Amino acid sequence: MNAETAELRVAFVGLPNCGKTALFNRLTGSRQKVANYPGVTVERKEGVFAAPSGRRYRLLDLPGTYSLKPTTLDEAITRDVALGRVAQEPRPETIVLVADATHLPLSLRLALEVRRLGLPMVMVLNMSDVARRRGFAIDREALSRELGAPVIETVATRSGGADALIAELERLAVPTQPALVASAWQEPTAEDVTATHAEAARLLELSGYREPLRSRAVAVADRILMNPLSGMLILATLLFFVFQAVFSWAAWPMDLIDAGVTALAELVRGALPEGPLRSLLADGVIAGVGSVIVFLPQIVILFAFILALEDSGYLPRAAYLLDRVMGSVGLSGRAFIPLLSSFACAIPGIMATRTIPNLRDRIVTILVAPLMTCSARLPVYALLIAAFIPQREFGVFNLQGLVLFVLYFAGVASALLVAWVAKLIAGGQNNHLLMLELPDYQWPNWRNLALGLWEKTRVFLARAGGIILALMVLLWFLSTYPAPPVGATGAAIEYSFAGQLGKALAVVLAPIGFNWQIAIALIPGLAAREVAVGALGTVYALSGDEEAVTTALSSVIASEWGLPTGLALLAWYVFAPQCLATLAVVRRETNGWRYPLLMLVYLFALAYLAAFVTYRVTLAVAG
Amino acid sequence: MSSEALQDAAPPESRRLTALAVGERARVALVLADDPISRRLIEVGFVPGAFIEVIASMWPAADPLAIRVGGSTFALRRHEAERIVIT
Known part of the structure; x- marks a missing residue:
């Protein structure tokens, strides 16, 4: 292949929340392709960009991970792609290790593990502007010397903030050292982890990195937002506000x-x-x-809130607040994020359950995911509410928004109920994994x-x-x-x-x-x-x-x-099992027909029951 | 792993992270058990000598907890925090 036209395959590796995706977006803009890895449902995000020289790069955004010894399917993909073990996925030629310059220790430890893969590596210190504002500059030369890999700075949020990375990739364009044979790689042992921690600590000492102090503002924000009482109130108010906004x-x-x-x-x-x-x-x-x-405007508004909350660092805190509730019905606290995604669509939500390590937890989360009101149900709700619920204001509340909130709430409540029943039937242990990082707050x-x-x-x-x-x-x-x-x-x-x-x-x-x-x-x-x-x-x-x-x-x-029919159809759609795409994904995720069939039957039964009760009650009350 | 099993693996007088109140600090002595949960705890920075601080705990049973370690904050369920022996 001609060197001028050959594409260099570059993989982005980094911790969750390290700004990897922001950097990826900075480089590739909207030239992205989102699909799945063959055979598994881990999301594969690829983008291309051309450097000023005309050379083209194919960027792969690998799932975030803390180490190369995976505990979830997502993390296993990161390891397997880096080792060239995924079918139809050529091994990347260069790894870009994205680190948050303000939270260096764990990234540096991961870099030491990734270095052992034997691929050319570039370490990127993202958010270097924030690190500077906090009064420390990282000695990149020292770090680069010790690591044996170039270390560069980027600011993914600023235009031109990734220029240094492009320049470095251009320099690396022709790999100088042959990649280590993947079969020589061995999974890090517990001793390796301790050793890489010690080595990372030594490098940090050399580089002039300073562990960030928790700022007073963050401490105050956390005290309010993570307080059992005020935190819950704020979370409820926030969700309520979102649903009001979607309507008005x-x-x-x-x-x-x-x-x-x-x-x-x-x-x-x-x-x-x-x-x-x-x-x-x-x-x-x-x-x-x-x-x-x-209904496009409503879907855009709902997603704008979900994406902004995701970006701000608030979502994991919401997961923390709700963990107790989730735990009491036998779900993992980690189920919160897949379930929240299910408000947009159950399919990405069900796919996001891969981050739940325990199989039983994962199945239950998959089974209740369609009870979260997905955006496809929003048009149905919107139509029926507009037709049957009068537009009336109660102080700051809008009756139509209130009904929408009740419908969403009914979905959540029934999900908890179903999970609880599943716990009663299948039994279950209480040792679910939470271990969720609570990142710093930031503006979206x-x-x-x-x-x-x-x-x-x-x-x-x-x-x-x-x-x-x-x-x-x-x-x-x-x-x-x-x-x-x-x-x-x-x-x-x-x-x-x-x-x-x-x-x-x-x-x-x-x-x-x-x-x-x-x-x-x-x-x-x-x-x-x-x-x-x-x-x-x-x-x-x-x-x-x-x-x-x-x-x-x-x-x-x-x-x-009549009103009874309208309300019964609303109740039907709280459970509404009719979505073939969801059932197909469940079949693929659970490797069989057992769970999709179970899901279909129980959702149909609940939908019929809910519509029946609503219809009969409304008929009796409203005549 | 149940907390009884963890009890066997550690010296009986050992203090656990769960003994700390919100705002209290300590250092990690070791992480008990050798399974994926403990491994991940070590990977995210609960290594011997690391400073930790309890940032928040959830009502009613102080479960989960938010722990500051190595400049990052993690939410841990109580049974996870139970594995961390402190000095």
């Missing part, structure tokens, strides 16, 4: 999108002659996909936040344009054909495949108050929950007169369904 801030952009979608549908209606094509575009594509896209990095949000938006729109669009077209077809017989009196959809199927299913669903239109919507919702909203949009667009099409879907269902 998103209102006007949603109205805007809604107006745009309606106008577009009208335009198509006016421009095309009456016929199947006009119906497909206006009723299938625009009404269906549009009713899902309208806006660049990382923006990149993260862009990634989520892209995925959401890709889903809307891909699977959701395809399902909408399929649903439109099933709801349009066969055409009603001559002389039919009802709406055309009632005679279609979907209408017949919906009516058959409605028999089973009648006890919980669902009509045949809902039954139709639940089927494509199996592929992606938010499709249920689009499906309702299509079903009502096809069955309604012109007036029903031009009014918002929420007013249509508000007038078509």
Whole structure:
């Protein structure tokens, strides 16, 4: 291969929270590819960048780890990639060891372990600006001499902050020493760990590193935020505020999108002659996909909060606060972060359970993850709340936001209950691993936040344009054909495949108050929950007169369904098992059909039960 | 590992990290047991001679605890902290 065009494979290794991802983002910007390693569900993040010389680099962001002796699947991947043991993953040619310059000891110890892998290594002291502000400069030359590897400084949060790293990689571009044969590597023993600690301490002494004192501000913040009483109150208030914001801030952009979608549908209606094509575009594509896209602002707001909290260092403290609660139902405190990710989507949440070392804990966490209200359920909740819950203010509280909070809370409470039942059935020991680092607080990095949000938006729109669009077209077809017989009196959809199927299913669903239109919507919702909203949009667009099409879907269902049905459907969606992608991931994660089937059955049972109780109670109370 | 088993492995008069109140400092003497949990404790800096401070503890049973060691802070469950013998 020509040296000018060859790509150099560089792997980033570092502790969790060392600023590795920020540096990775600084170098690769949005030129990233997120996928999985073959055969396992550890996230593989790769990006490319070109140096000023034109040479291209392929950067791999390996999962954070404290050592090369793994305790979790994630950490095992870091070791295996570095050793070239992962199929279809060529061994990296250079390792960049990213260290937080303000917390050097553990990074330096890891560097000593990584050095033994025999690959060319560059040590990066990230956040060197903060270290300087704290009044110490690290003697990079001394460190570099002792370590036998270049040591450079970066500031990932500043533009141009990674230039020194690029320059160093350019210098290393042609590996000077042959890589040690991977088979010669041996796992570090307990003695090795103690020895590397001692060696790291010696190097720190030489380098002029000073252990950071805990600042008064952090001490005060921790005293308030980690206090059992005030900490819990603040956590509850914060979560409550987030859910309020999701509703009230998103209102006007949603109205805007809604107006745009309606106008577009009208335009198509006016421009095309009456016929199947006009119906497909206006009723299938625009009404269906549009009713899902309208929820983009809410999803962006929810993710903005999750990403900012993640960046700020608050999340592990929340895990600390909730550990006791988690422990009492037999979950590991570490389950908090996978479960929190599940609020966005159960799939990354279930994948994040790899950080739980105990298998039983991991399975229970996987089983309850879909009870966290994922963002795909948000469109369904939003539609139903807008239709059935009046917009009313109680002082600072907004009734719709309050109901949303209750729904999220119901999900969490039932997850705890299910975990507790699992503990009763399967038994369990109480020695769960927590051992979670509580990093320093920091302001969220806006660049990382923006990149993260862009990634989520892209995925959401890709889903809307891909699977959701395809399902909408399929649903439109099933709801349009066969055409009603001559002389039919009802709406055309009632005679279609979907209408017949919906009516058959409605028999089973009648006890919980669902009509045949809902039954139709639940089927494509199996592929992606938010499709249920689009499906309702299509079903009502096809069955309604012109007036029903031009009014918002929420007013249509508000007038078509009673309050008991609306609330029952909300209760159904707290448990809503219909997400094939989640079940597929569970099958892959647990290596079999046992747990996905168990999950499907118990979620269906709970959903039916909850909807039944809600329907009957509301019917009795509200008439 | 149960705390009884840990008791056997250490001198009976040894003080554990769990004996400290919030705000108290001490030095690590050793980490009991040789399993992944103890190993990870050593890896994250609970090595003989390291200074530690209890930063916070959760109500009601002082479980979990937040411990400062080597410039970093870790949340440990009580049974994890129980393995750390202090001087």
